[in-house]
Amino acid sequence: MTKPLRIALAGLGTVGGGVIRLIDANNALIARRAGRPIEIVAISARDRAKDRGVDLSRFAWVDDTTALAHHDDADVVVELIGGSDGPALALARSTLAAGKGFVTANKAMIAHHGLELARAAEKAGAALKFEAAVAGGIPVIKGLREGAAANEIARVYGILNGTCNFILSKMEAEGRDFAEVLAEAQALGFAESDPTFDIDGIDAAHKLSILSSIAFGTQPAFGDVVASGIRHVIAADIAEAAALGYRIRLLGIAEDSPHGLFQRVHPHLVPVSHPLAHVTGATNAVVAEGNFVGRLLFQGAGAGDGPTASAVVADLIDIARGEFGPAFAMPADALASHAPADSGDRRARAYVRFTVTDKVGVLAEIAAAMRDAGVSIESLIQRGAMPDGSVLVAIVTHEGPERSVAQALEKLRGSQSLVGQPMWMHILS
Incomplete structure (x- = not known):
């Protein structure tokens, strides 16, 4: 019989329980697609006594979550704890340093530390996979x-x-x-x-x-x-x-x-x-x-136990097949470091909503600020008074640089005519 891929699972919340249920329900199909069985051998969570609706007695319990990285029977560690740092990051670093595969649904950790972890995975020749970190079950x-x-x-x-x-x-x-x-x-x-x-x-x-x-x-x-x-x-x-x-x-x-x-x-x-x-x-x-x-x-x-568990187990199937490459689609050292773009240069149409006092001259004040900043107004809509006596004014601009809208709003900052801050939304093109 082909040797199974053995999993240590950290975190037994909604998604962790979903991973166990999915592997139990589809174990034969998963084995056929992966080319070998995938089985959980060890688990860890904060509360050992909590009823999670699945039988946990068949798995080895590990009190120290980070110790899963060195569990002798585990080939891959799945992290479903969450948090950009703390135990999740410690577990990721230890697992990859030990040369074991690491699968996570932790978008915060990958967003903050993904480059470091990708380099560690490449150095160790280990898999780092995080399909479940973005958009749940959507591949x-x-x-x-x-x-x-x-x-x-x-x-x-x-x-x-x-x-x-x-x-x-x-x-x-x-x-x-x-x-x-x-x-x-x-x-x-x-x-x-x-x-x-x-x-x-x-x-x-x-x-x-x-x-x-x-x-x-x-x-x-x-x-x-x-x-x-x-x-x-x-x-x-x-x-x-x-x-x-x-x-x-x-x-x-x-x-x-x-x-x-x-x-x-x-x-x-x-x-x-x-x-x-x-x-x-x-x-x-x-x-x-x-x-x-x-x-x-x-x-x-984009979330939920079933869809997210589906993405986690799909990553495990890839690892079982030996199908994994650089975490971010190319080697970490090939990833470019680009400066952030200045959004002020972007050209687009905008929607800007003002809440204003109901008095003469308010519309002229807003229009003048827009004119002086070089913003061309496509339409201006004023609605009737709200219960508090304020009035809503909505403006749609013609296409132009975002910097101009920002300058117009800055000109209006502190105006006695405005009630609260304007709401600026971009129009998708």
């Missing part, structure tokens, strides 16, 4: 690293956070405001009790930096991702976007050019004719534009 990393490997990628972008997409599409369908829908998402388990990483775009930024590295052959540069989230999107923005023929989505967008690497997570107005406008609920979707393959769309469940 987007494999698609870019293998399926589109012959292409020069011009741009990679998409919906990378299911929590934000659930909130935005719920606001869109029901006309409700952000805070109310966020509370519902938390009650349903789509959002954490502290949703900061999701709603402020940090989770999507981690994923974007990984996709960007693989797409463009650059070193992961999470620190260069400009991220803002959806907490300031209101129901009126959703309604205005719909009236203009758009839907609002939180997008991560990355482009590489001679002027530098552009990486940004930001709410966008997406034309209803674009496939991303029709991605609703907690779904993820990624678009890659290759110079020979054209536009590729990857769409599916």
Whole structure:
């Protein structure tokens, strides 16, 4: 009988339990596809007594998670603990130093330490795989690293956070405001009790930096991702976007050019004719534009025990077959180090929403600031007074440099006519 691939599993939360259930349910099929059985031999988690709905008595329990790296019976370690540093990073370093394969769903760790770990894996001749770190069960990393490997990628972008997409599409369908829908998402388990990483775009930024590295052959540069989230999107923005023929989505967008690497997570107005406008609920979707393959769309469940476990076990099947190469599609030393691009030079149309006091001269003040900054206004919409007496003003600009819009908003900073900060969203082209 062919020797099985033996797995040590760190972390027994939602995904860890999903990995055990998947291997149990599909073990014969997995063995046929992998060319040999895949079996879990050791596990580790914080609470040994917790009921996780699966039989753990058949596995060796290891109290010290980092000791899994040196477990004599394990060929590969799967890390499902989470966190960019701490035990997860210690386990990754120890596992690769021991020459064993390492599989993770930890996007924060790969975004922050991926280059270091890729070099360690290459030095040890070991596998480092992280399909589950981006977009759950969607094989987007494999698609870019293998399926589109012959292409020069011009741009990679998409919906990378299911929590934000659930909130935005719920606001869109029901006309409700952000805070109310966020509370519902938390009650349903789509959002954490502290949703900061999701709603402020940090989770999507981690994923974007990984996709960007693989797409463009650059070193992961999470620190260069400009991220803002959806907490300031209101129901009126959703309604205005719909009236203009758009839907609002939180997008991560990355482009590489001679002027530098552009990486940004930001709410966008997406034309209803674009496939991303029709991605609703907690779904993820990624678009890659290759110079020979054209536009590729990857769409599916971006989180959850089943989809994420599916991606983890797919990585294990590759390792069992001996099919693995450089973690970021090319050797770590071949990854380029590109300076961040200046977003001010980017030309695009924009949507800017102001909440203003209801008095004479406000529109003239806004229009003058736009004019003085060189912003050409395509349309200006003013709605009736809100319950507090304020008025919403929405502007759509003609295409122009982003720097001009930023300058116009700076001119209006501190204006007594404005109630709160303006909301600036880019229009996807």
